Amino acid sequence: MDFKLTEENLQMKTMIRNFVDKEVDPYANEIEESEEIPAHLLEKAKELGLFGLSIPEEYGGIGLNTVGKCTVLEQLGRTHNAYVSLIGAHTGIGSMGIVRLANEHLKEKYLPDLASGNKIACFALSEPGAGSDATNLSTTAEKRGDHWILNGTKHFITNAPFADVFTVFALTDREKGAKGGITAFVVExxxxxxxxGKPDKKMGLRGSKTAQVVFENCEVPVENVIGEVGMGYVSALTILGEGRVGLGARSVGSCDKLIELSTEYALERKQFGKPIADQQAVQFMLADMKTETEAARSLTYRGAWLLDQGEKAIQECSMAKLFATDVYNRVADKAVQIHGGMGYMAEYPAERYYRDARITKIYEGTNEIQRVIIAKQLLKQQAKVTN
Incomplete structure (x- = not known):
C-alpha cells in the first residue's frame, strides 16, 4: 500500500488546512448559535472546488481519487462539523452514485452544476421503518409510460432542506426486494x-440541516434511473462504502483538532502549582487520544487506497467507519475531561465536538451494522478457504 500524496494533493491539503483554521473556524460559534453556515463560507467553498472533489475534471470537478478526497475531508473535520457535513454529504453519498453508476446523459446533465456547487446533492435512503435495515424500504416506484411514479417517505436526510438533487431509493419489485427489486433514481x-419537511431539531450538528422528504405521486423521468433497474441496493452499498471512509477521514480531522486543543489547555491550565500537563493521568489520556487517532487514520487510508485500486473493500470501509467514529467519541470524551468544568461550557469547542461526535456512530450505517458487515465478510472469507 502506498498512501504517498502527489505534490498537487499536498498543496491542496495545506491550502484547505489554512482556509479551515483561518477563515472557517473563527465562525464556529456563530454557526452553533445561529444554526446557519454563513453564505460567504459556502461561496469560498465553491471557489476552492470543494463541491467537486471527486467529480471528474471533464464535468468541472477536481477529480481527486479517494485518498486525495480523504486528505481534504480530514482537514475540513478540524472545524465545525456542520460545515464538513454539508460538503461531505454532497461530495460523498450525495453525488457519487451519479459519478460511479449513472449513464453519460445523467452525468452531463447534473455533474457540472454539482461540481460548481450551484446545485447541492443529498442521499435519500433511510425511512421511518428502514434505517439499519435498508432492505425494508416502503417507498415505491411504479413505471407509467415515460415516468416512474414515486410514493413514500424518507427521513433524516442531510442537506434536504436546501438540496436540489436527490439520490432516491425505491422498491420497483416488492417480491424481489433487495435482490433485484430496489432501484436508484435522480430526483430534482x-x-x-x-x-x-421542516428542518429537524438535533442534539448536535447545529447548522447541518436534515429533514423528511415526502413523495406523493412524484413523477420521475425514466431516464433518471441510476445504473440498472432493480440494482439499487447494490448501488447503495457501493456509494456507502466510499462515504464511510470519508466519514472516517472527517472523524480523524476532528480528533486532530481536539488533541491540539487539549494539549494546549493542559499546558496552560495550572493546578497544585503546576500545569496539568505534568500530571500522569492527563498525559495518559493525551497518549491514548493520539495513538488511537493514528490507528484510525491508517485504517481509513487503507480503505481509501483499496477503493482506488478498484477493490470493493466492503470490510475495510466498514472497519474504517466503525473504528474512526468510535475513536472520535472517545477522544471527544477525554478532551472534555482534560478541560474539566470548562469542557462542559458551550463557549469551549470541546463541548461542541462532544455533541457532534455522537451522531457519527449512527449515520451512514450504525456501528452495530458495521460490526455485522465485518463479521459476515470474515465468515464468507473463511468459508471460501474451508471449501
Missing part, C-alpha cells in the same frame, strides 16, 4: 409531487 427538487 422541483419535480411534481415532492415535499420537504
Amino acid at each position: 427538487r422541483d419535480f411534481p409531487g415532492i415535499t420537504i
Whole structure:
C-alpha cells in the first residue's frame, strides 16, 4: 500500500488546512448559535472546488481519487462539523452514485452544476421503518409510460432542506426486494409531487440541516434511473462504502483538532502549582487520544487506497467507519475531561465536538451494522478457504 500524496494533493491539503483554521473556524460559534453556515463560507467553498472533489475534471470537478478526497475531508473535520457535513454529504453519498453508476446523459446533465456547487446533492435512503435495515424500504416506484411514479417517505436526510438533487431509493419489485427489486433514481427538487419537511431539531450538528422528504405521486423521468433497474441496493452499498471512509477521514480531522486543543489547555491550565500537563493521568489520556487517532487514520487510508485500486473493500470501509467514529467519541470524551468544568461550557469547542461526535456512530450505517458487515465478510472469507 502506498498512501504517498502527489505534490498537487499536498498543496491542496495545506491550502484547505489554512482556509479551515483561518477563515472557517473563527465562525464556529456563530454557526452553533445561529444554526446557519454563513453564505460567504459556502461561496469560498465553491471557489476552492470543494463541491467537486471527486467529480471528474471533464464535468468541472477536481477529480481527486479517494485518498486525495480523504486528505481534504480530514482537514475540513478540524472545524465545525456542520460545515464538513454539508460538503461531505454532497461530495460523498450525495453525488457519487451519479459519478460511479449513472449513464453519460445523467452525468452531463447534473455533474457540472454539482461540481460548481450551484446545485447541492443529498442521499435519500433511510425511512421511518428502514434505517439499519435498508432492505425494508416502503417507498415505491411504479413505471407509467415515460415516468416512474414515486410514493413514500424518507427521513433524516442531510442537506434536504436546501438540496436540489436527490439520490432516491425505491422498491420497483416488492417480491424481489433487495435482490433485484430496489432501484436508484435522480430526483430534482422541483419535480411534481415532492415535499420537504421542516428542518429537524438535533442534539448536535447545529447548522447541518436534515429533514423528511415526502413523495406523493412524484413523477420521475425514466431516464433518471441510476445504473440498472432493480440494482439499487447494490448501488447503495457501493456509494456507502466510499462515504464511510470519508466519514472516517472527517472523524480523524476532528480528533486532530481536539488533541491540539487539549494539549494546549493542559499546558496552560495550572493546578497544585503546576500545569496539568505534568500530571500522569492527563498525559495518559493525551497518549491514548493520539495513538488511537493514528490507528484510525491508517485504517481509513487503507480503505481509501483499496477503493482506488478498484477493490470493493466492503470490510475495510466498514472497519474504517466503525473504528474512526468510535475513536472520535472517545477522544471527544477525554478532551472534555482534560478541560474539566470548562469542557462542559458551550463557549469551549470541546463541548461542541462532544455533541457532534455522537451522531457519527449512527449515520451512514450504525456501528452495530458495521460490526455485522465485518463479521459476515470474515465468515464468507473463511468459508471460501474451508471449501
